[in-house]
Amino acid sequence: MATTPTPAPGPLRRTLRRAPGHLLRTVLALVFVFPIVFMLISSFKPDQQIFADLGSIKAFLPVGQLSLDNYTAVFDRVPAGRFLLNSIVISAVTVVLGIVVNSLAAFALSRMRWPGRRLLLVLIIATLIVPFETFALPLVWWVNKLPWLELHGFQLAFTEGWLDTYRVQILPFVANAFSIFLFHQYFQSIPKELDEAARMDGASWFGIYRRIVMPLSGPAVATVAILTFLPMWNSYLWPLMVVQDENLRPVMVGIQYFFQLNVSWGQIMAYSTMITVPVLALFLAFQRSFINSIASSGVKG
Template identity: 40%
Template sequence: MTTQTLSSQQRAEARRRAVLYRVQKTLRRLFAYGFMSFLGFLFIFPILFMIVAAFKPNERVIADLASVRAFFPAPNSLTLANVRDVFSRVRFEHLAFNSLFITLVTVIAGLFVNSMAAYVLARLRWLGRTVMLGIIVSLIIIPLEAIAVPLLIQVNQMSAFLDALTLGVLGVLTLLFWRVVWNLAGQFLRDAPLVGAWPRVLRGVLQALLTLGASLPLEALIYFMVGQVREGGTWLNSYHVQILPFIAEPFSIFLFYQFFINIPRDFDEAAYVDGAGPFRIYWQIMVPLSRPVFATVAILKFLQFWSFYMWPLMVTRGDEYQPLMVGMDFFQTQAPIKWGSIMAYASMVTVPVLIFFLLFQKWFVQSVSSSGLKG
């Protein structure tokens, strides 16, 4: 091999090319960033406008539209009047509680119910398993919109038998839930630094309190439901009519099922040999191993039921049981229509979820991308 030294001319040429390359790269990057920022503006401007307008006096909202000021709060006219107006015209805090309560119970109970169903479908052999699996997969295609009207008739005239059946289901659910939480609480208390040394009786009381507290939403749901069912046959205008029909969901079961059948059987065989029953295997082996799919289903269901509109619109009257989405109609239909208040209301609903999204962005992105793995 002979080594060649570059002539000065060649070296200059190389340097020139390096500079050219760097300029090209910078230009390409600038272009990419410019284009992405332009798109980013298109995606963010309605949200930005909404939040800024929420803090403006009512008349400035429209006056500022013709200029860039639509996107900037004017420091001298910053006001909370719109927010105050929202609170004085509707019971915002009550609507927010309704929305949170309905969404949380639907999501938490849904996680529990659907994952258990997926577990018995994926792991146990029992009569009718394949038929049930077939039914559930074919139910995925039926959109809620298609059964809304018959469902409305059904919840309007629930028979005593169906009331009892649903209450029974809820009862079984609570018992199972207590069993899980009881054990988790026991574990937690044993490992807790100070409490671990307490006498057993005291720890037991604390354990019971924790169990009841953790499952409080479910118990509250049963309490509300018993109260309404005793009054008459209709389910309309209540919490449970917005929750119970949507706890079990074929698509969630399917997502769980797909995840569970991919967990190696060795894990549960080992637990089985150690004397664990199916329920114990479910919550001590399967649940801890499948945290990602739980997060996926939780986030997808949260997004779906937080913005749920059609069904609550159909089954609620008045603000006692209405969620935030239906409460929005008030500002649109009741005079005076103040755009500042509408923007304030919209911001107050949107911003908490946006913050939540920014904090747990990784989980959101992961859950959305794994919803597509089905393909």
Template identity: 65%
Template sequence: MRRRLTYLPLTLFALVFCLPIVFMLMSSLKPDEQIFGDLETARAFLPVGDISLDNYAKVFDTVPAGRFMLNSVIVTAGIVLLGFLVNSLAGFALARLRWRFGPLVLTLVIATLVLPFETIAVPLLFWVSKLPWLTSNGFEVGWLDTYRVQIVPFIANGFSIFLFRQHFTSIPTELDEAARIDGCNWWTIYRRVAVPLSGPVFATVGLLTALPAWNSYLWPLMTVQDEKKRTVLIGVQYFFQLDIAWGQIMAYSSMITIPVLILFFAFQRAFMTSIASTGLKG
């Protein structure tokens, strides 16, 4: 009975937070007239009435949704994979190596979490606009309107470094000593000892990195004008230029939300394990 009383309010809260997603999914299957007609009734959350996939088909006539989703996959995968290498190495160095300025560097890493991205967006835009990438036929090719301008500034992440550092601190140092006796250097210890024991924290960092990368809006809006390089959230504004079709907006929103939900449920167990055992330690 005590367990039921505990789970009952949790279930009610979960249902409340799920209602907007259910409304979005159901509205994506209905014409605009029915969406507004069902707003004041429970039918807004049910698959009733004139149900079809027409809104999903019309999305591809309004925006290049497939291209936008491919771009988001490329950008998100680049940030996550490169972030795994950079942030885990930084966390490993802060956790296992004993060097003079280690505590100061850790303090600076944590201090970066205080600054919102909006405060550095304009200075960052100024600098990337000045960076050349290569010279082709006497012309310098810059960073704007590229994938790299959407990936490189977000590879290093203070919170990810902190999570990796906390996890690597929890690994017994005796493993390092045994590996050193066997002739392993620090790179080998990282690759063969630390990484194989860090599956949950990699899953957590991957999830926490992929979500903001997939949902990025401000930075792509500032740095990318080429439609072929734009990501999914930029596509939302296409629907508000002429006649607003709410059914298509709901369909497009569903298309870009479902991959995020799949990603979360796929790594849910590892995410919970890491947060419970690593992220709150220290």
């Protein structure tokens, strides 16, 4: 006896089935977005109103005495523009150098055959379990002893110590174990027959890296760029230890200025909004590309 096929669920039934998942995601989104909304709204309010609105829904609504006084006061209290420029330069340069250095290291580990490469990869990955705080102080001592070639007038001279410079905030973080591992895993997914064909045509290893491997590694490059930019933008402990010159400090160090003498929470919220919203807007604008790049790297790795 023939059986009647079960009809496909209708749109209403599918919507009801997905409702709990949508509700859970909505609740989680609200939990994460509430602090950002509170920060943004409070940045336009005076301190008295911020504390008065804490016990009600008004804390998340643009009501009351709203003005840009906190933002103008931020620039009067700290060189916020300089801090933002420093963080942009430090983060951008670290991302560019990190992509080049880490991809070259991963290329040598994944595409070239030489004894000890697997052991070296294991040692590189093992460094991920060491927290930065454990070697921060020894690293400060080392960077204070490292030489640097500088131009004085028309003569080149070696100087000792990297403290109070841009390079001390950039160079120690260019090589990254996780970035090398991510590039290595992605490079492994690219057929090695392409290397052999290119070698037969007379291409060098660097030519294979530049013309074949890297053009095929867009998702890995995007992922490494994201994962390098965010820690550098949020860097606080290291600049606090090695930079005393106010003209070289990044944005996160500037937060401590607002906790000296008279604490103004409205100004703190305004400064936090200035350093958070641009990065958040950048992520929201390119979230599809970011998610696809991370997913592609994970799947192909």
